[in-house]
Amino acid sequence: MSAPASSGDRHFPLGPFSFQCGHTLPDAQLSYRVYGTLNPQRSNLVLYPSSYGAWPEDIEWVVGPILDPARWCVVLVSQFGNGRSSSPSNSAMGLAEDGWVIHHSDNLRAQQQLIHGLFQVERLALVYGWSMGAQQAYHWGALAPAAVERLLCLCGTAHTTPHNRLFLLSLRQALTADPAWDGRRFRTSPEQGLRSFALIYASWAASQAYYKEGRHLLQGIASVEEAVERSWLPAYRRHDPHDLIAMLDTWLANALPAPLSGIRARTTVLAGSHDLYFPPDDCAAEADQIPGARFAVIDSVLGHRAGNPRDAPAEQAFIRSALERLCDD
Structure with a gap:
C-alpha cells in the first residue's frame, strides 16, 4: 500500500x-x-x-x-x-x-x-x-x-549514551574540519567535510552484516565507495550544513x-x-x-x-x- x-x-x-x-x-x-x-x-x-x-x-x-x-x-x-x-x-x-x-x-x-x-x-x-x-x-x-x-x-x-555521543562528535568534527568552516559559520559548501560525514554515516547506519551480504550493491553499484557517493552523500549534501550541525547538537543534548x-x-x-x-x-x-x-x-x-x-x-x-x-x- x-x-x-x-x-x-x-x-x-x-x-x-x-x-x-x-x-x-x-x-x-x-x-x-x-x-x-x-x-x-x-x-x-x-x-x-x-x-x-x-x-x-x-x-x-x-x-x-x-x-x-x-x-x-x-x-x-x-x-x-x-x-x-x-x-x-x-x-x-x-x-x-x-x-x-x-x-x-x-x-x-x-x-x-x-x-x-x-x-x-x-x-x-x-x-x-x-x-x-x-x-x-x-x-x-x-x-x-x-x-x-x-x-x-x-x-x-x-x-x-556516551558511545552514541562519540559517533555524533565524529560527524560534527568531519564537517567543521573542512576549510569552509571559519569557527562559527561555513563560508562555502564544505564538500570534503560532507564526504567525510557521509562515510561515517554509512559505516554506522547500516550494519556489518548488511555490507557482508552485499545489500549495498544495488542498481549497478559496485563498491562501498560508490554506494557512499551515490546513495549517502546526496542525502546530506541537499541540506544546508548549518542545519546538519543544529540537528547534531540537538541529538548531543538529548537527555x-x-x-x-x-x-x-x-x-x-x-x-x-x-x-x-x-x-x-x-x-x-x-x-x-x-x-x-x-x-x-x-x-x-x-x-x-x-x-x-x-x-x-x-x-x-x-x-x-x-x-x-x-x-x-
Missing part, C-alpha cells in the same frame, strides 16, 4: 518562541503535513516527529503500510533545525558557537502549540517516532504524560529531564538487532523503566534503518504487528 496524498507542506506560526538555551525567535514556525481525517471525537490524532535529516517525503511512506490513514489522522511534523521548520538556514537561529542549542523540550512545546492550536486536541492517540523521532516521543510521554495515550518508540533512546517511570502512556519499544546507534541492550534498559512497556527486537541486518524499513516488507510487517497490538489491547 502506498502513502496517500498528504496536505503538502504547511506552516504553523508559533509567534515569538523562547528556546531553552535562552534565545528567542520572533517568528518561529513548524512545518507539517497531514494524512487522513480527524474523527468527530478528536480521538485518532497521531503525531510523527521527524528523524535526523529527514524531510516529510523521506518518511511519509509509513502512512499506509504501517499507519492506516483510514483509521488515523497522521501529523508528520518537522523538528526544529531540519530546514523545513525554523532552522539556521531559514531564520535568525544560530549554532552552539553562538549559544544556540535546540532541545527536544523545545520541539515538544512547539508541537503542543500546533496540536492545540490547529486541531484543538488535548490527548494524542499515539506518538510514533523513529530515531530522533523516538527521542521526541519519549519527551512527550515523560513531560506531558496526560497528553498522550500510546507511544511507539523505534530504534531510539531517551538519553544519548530527558524527567524519569521514564513517569510515563503513563501504553508504550512499545522496538530495537533493531544490528543497530549500532541504539543497541538492543540500551533500548531494553530504558523500556524496563517504563511501567508496563513492551520491548521487542526487530531481527534485521538493516541496522538502524530497521526502524524505517521503506523497502523491507518483513520489517514493515513486524512493526505493523507491534503497532496493532499496542492499539488494539
Whole structure:
C-alpha cells in the first residue's frame, strides 16, 4: 500500500518562541503535513516527529503500510533545525558557537502549540517516532504524560549514551574540519567535510552484516565507495550544513529531564538487532523503566534503518504487528 496524498507542506506560526538555551525567535514556525481525517471525537490524532535529516517525503511512506490513514489522522511534523521548520538556514537561529542549542523540550512545546492550536486536541492517540523521532516521543510521554495515550518508540533512546555521543562528535568534527568552516559559520559548501560525514554515516547506519551480504550493491553499484557517493552523500549534501550541525547538537543534548517511570502512556519499544546507534541492550534498559512497556527486537541486518524499513516488507510487517497490538489491547 502506498502513502496517500498528504496536505503538502504547511506552516504553523508559533509567534515569538523562547528556546531553552535562552534565545528567542520572533517568528518561529513548524512545518507539517497531514494524512487522513480527524474523527468527530478528536480521538485518532497521531503525531510523527521527524528523524535526523529527514524531510516529510523521506518518511511519509509509513502512512499506509504501517499507519492506516483510514483509521488515523497522521501529523508528520518537522523538528526544529531540519530546514523545513525554523532552522539556521531559514531564520535568525544560530549554532552552539553562538549559544544556540535546540532541545527536544523545545520541539515538544512547539508541537503542543500546533496540536492545540490547529486541531484543538488535548490527548494524542499515539506518538510514533523513529530515531530522533523516538527521542521526541519519549519527551512527550515523560513531560506531558496526560497528553498522550500510546507511544511507539523505534530504534531510539531517551538519553544519548556516551558511545552514541562519540559517533555524533565524529560527524560534527568531519564537517567543521573542512576549510569552509571559519569557527562559527561555513563560508562555502564544505564538500570534503560532507564526504567525510557521509562515510561515517554509512559505516554506522547500516550494519556489518548488511555490507557482508552485499545489500549495498544495488542498481549497478559496485563498491562501498560508490554506494557512499551515490546513495549517502546526496542525502546530506541537499541540506544546508548549518542545519546538519543544529540537528547534531540537538541529538548531543538529548537527555530527558524527567524519569521514564513517569510515563503513563501504553508504550512499545522496538530495537533493531544490528543497530549500532541504539543497541538492543540500551533500548531494553530504558523500556524496563517504563511501567508496563513492551520491548521487542526487530531481527534485521538493516541496522538502524530497521526502524524505517521503506523497502523491507518483513520489517514493515513486524512493526505493523507491534503497532496493532499496542492499539488494539
